[in-house]
Amino acid sequence: MPVYNEEAVLFLTADRLRRVMDGLGETYEVILVDDGSQDHSNEIIRVLQTSWPQLRLIQLQRNSGHQAALAAGLQRAAGQYVVSIDADLQDPPETIPEMLALARTKDVHVVYGVRSDRTTDAFFKKTTAGLYYRMMRRYVGSWVPAQAGDFRLMSRDVVDALNELPEQKPVYRLVVPALGFSSGEVPYVRAERAAGSTKYPLSKMVALAVDSLTRFSAMPLRIATWLGAFGFVACLALVVYCIVGFARGVTVPGWTSMFLAVLLIGAIQLVCIGLLGEYIARIYAHLLNRPTFRIAYDSDAQPAAEPTTVPAQRVQPDHDKQVETLVG
Numbered sequence: 001m002p003v004y005n006e007e008a009v010l011f012l013t014a015d016r017l018r019r020v021m022d023g024l025g026e027t028y029e030v031i032l033v034d035d036g037s038q039d040h041s042n043e044i045i046r047v048l049q050t051s052w053p054q055l056r057l058i059q060l061q062r063n064s065g066h067q068a069a070l071a072a073g074l075q076r077a078a079g080q081y082v083v084s085i086d087a088d089l090q091d092p093p094e095t096i097p098e099m100l101a102l103a104r105t106k107d108v109h110v111v112y113g114v115r116s117d118r119t120t121d122a123f124f125k126k127t128t129a130g131l132y133y134r135m136m137r138r139y140v141g142s143w144v145p146a147q148a149g150d151f152r153l154m155s156r157d158v159v160d161a162l163n164e165l166p167e168q169k170p171v172y173r174l175v176v177p178a179l180g181f182s183s184g185e186v187p188y189v190r191a192e193r194a195a196g197s198t199k200y201p202l203s204k205m206v207a208l209a210v211d212s213l214t215r216f217s218a219m220p221l222r223i224a225t226w227l228g229a230f231g232f233v234a235c236l237a238l239v240v241y242c243i244v245g246f247a248r249g250v251t252v253p254g255w256t257s258m259f260l261a262v263l264l265i266g267a268i269q270l271v272c273i274g275l276l277g278e279y280i281a282r283i284y285a286h287l288l289n290r291p292t293f294r295i296a297y298d299s300d301a302q303p304a305a306e307p308t309t310v311p312a313q314r315v316q317p318d319h320d321k322q323v324e325t326l327v328g
């Protein structure tokens with residue numbers, strides 16, 4: 001649970017979360033990642049620790065952002081299943097048992113908490129969030145689950161895969177579905193922030209959107225190519241216009257050649273920038289160094305489950321567990 005200046009809500013959150021976790025009847029740990037809070041969050045967590053032995057505090061040196069705090073927590077979480085959840089009770093902890101049950105009964109690796117109802121969100125938040133998910137589904141891939149933020153349950157395998165990624169500060173809500181693990185969804189009603197105010201000002205929201213887009217899509221780089229192509233077509237139409245004007249002698253001498261040169265060079269430049277963009281996109285993808293695939297199952301790497309007398313039809317490959325490919 002990432003915590004940034006949440007003194008107003010921490011006691012309440014701890015109280016509700018503890019009820020749920022103790023009620024699970026499982027061994028657990030709760031990791032609070034203090035993302036460089038300047039208020040009394042840190043002291044409050046230390047007080048909470050005195051009466052809640054499963055509570056663990058990780059304190060970041062300075063405010064590094066929501067996703068970085070998540071990364072810190074995921075790297076240290078030891079559980080067989082790991083849930084990431086906001087500190088402000090907008091993600092109800094009471095949903096966790098449902099997520100765990102689904103992961104176990106359906107045998108899926110990821111369970112997304114999907115906001116079924118955002119009526120408690122302000123109009124601005126709702127529209128910007130709607131725009132964000134629409135954009136991601138369009139430019140990143142339709143595999144991005146809509147309205148699934150960072151409230152999700154992940155199996156050990158998923159967390160290990162995330163921790164192995166060489167990428168700095170991954171955008172988890174895109175990286176997790178990109179890994180392609182089997183998944184389920186649990187709908188929940190997005191509650192109002194229990195106390196305090198949002199720690200996501202517009203600047204952080206824009207930064208997340210830009211990060212999400214540039215890390216997963218070369219679309220922004222292609223804008224130059226498209227503008228160049230558009231300019232070129234427009235240029236062709238204007239060439240006709242210029243020549244007609246020239247033939248009718250209604251132009252100032254020199255205008256035609258000048259105008260054509262400007263149009264053409266502009267279009268050529270844009271196309272060239274687009275070309276450079278294509279190469280930069282590839283260099284960037286290489287730098288991110290995401291694995292291009294993950295092996296879900298390898299018959300040779302597993303100990304033989306049953307003796308060789310097993311009838312052929314019983315060892316058919318599980319099509320759900322074939323090699324899963326990362327979006328490069």
Ligand code: UDP
Binds near residue numbers: 005069085090199
């Ligand atoms: N958060 C964080 N670092 C930041 C901003 C936010 O760790 O720089 C945490 C915050 O404490 C909360 C979660 O990220 O647990 C989501 O933030 P918030 O609820 O303010 O976002 P909103 O729900 O308004 O989008």
Ligand code: MG
Binds near residue numbers: 086088090193198
């Ligand atoms: Mg919130």
